Amino acid sequence: MSDSIFEILNFRPSLSLNRFYTELKEAGKNIEIVLVSRDREADDLKEYLTEHCGGWVAIPFGDSRIVEFLAKYEVPTIPAMRVLKPDGSVLVADARVQVQEKGREDPVKLFEEWEAMLK
Template identity: 55%
Template sequence: MSELLAGVKLFNQDGDVVDGGEYLNGKVVGLYFSAGWCPPCRAFTPKLKRFFEEIKKSHPEFEVVFVSRDRADEDLREYFNEHMGNWVAIEFGNPKIQELLAQYEVKTIPSMRIIKPNGDVVVQDARTEIQDKGSDPEALWEEWLAFYE
């Protein structure tokens, strides 16, 4: 993932901007495709946030990148800042968003993929896995890492 997002500007909830390649180097990355206008997204985001916070306690190498389907920058930022975890987002309007949607064949949202540094998919439907197995975050994390190696 670090290779795939090298040179892409990512921002966090504090407004800090980082280079995707540098920031994601050495991390296990989840791409989270979502939007504030999407009711299923609004239902899943708190579950992802809880899962993320639990995993980060013992696995600081986990990172989520929000790939927004919002229709305006202010909508993206409001949804990101008010509802999401302490992760990063791709800036509104960045052409990388469309590339990622196509590359990972994202047809509906919310959708989440766990990705290797080179962009290969480790977990195709992380959203469903978090919903179904997220009550035991550590076991699900270990399951993902078995495919990650």
């Protein structure tokens, strides 16, 4: 796991999430999205990453950490999204909703709200 304060778990990306990620990267923000997939075939995950997740990383298909992440971050269903602190604890549990509601208009402002929560 990177040392970024933002690890986003188990979220099926949409154009809004890709735009959110891209705008934050372009603004120089330290964000990483980690896809935790429940795909049934390795090729499905590879195809999805290639077509929809530019720049994102993923837990490898079939990796035992997938089950650990889903349990640790209390992800019973997908899609779900968590913002994590540097120590791996949850900063924002409902990040998917926040990105959909606030992040579409001003991704940088939402990210800075999350950063302020760390202070």
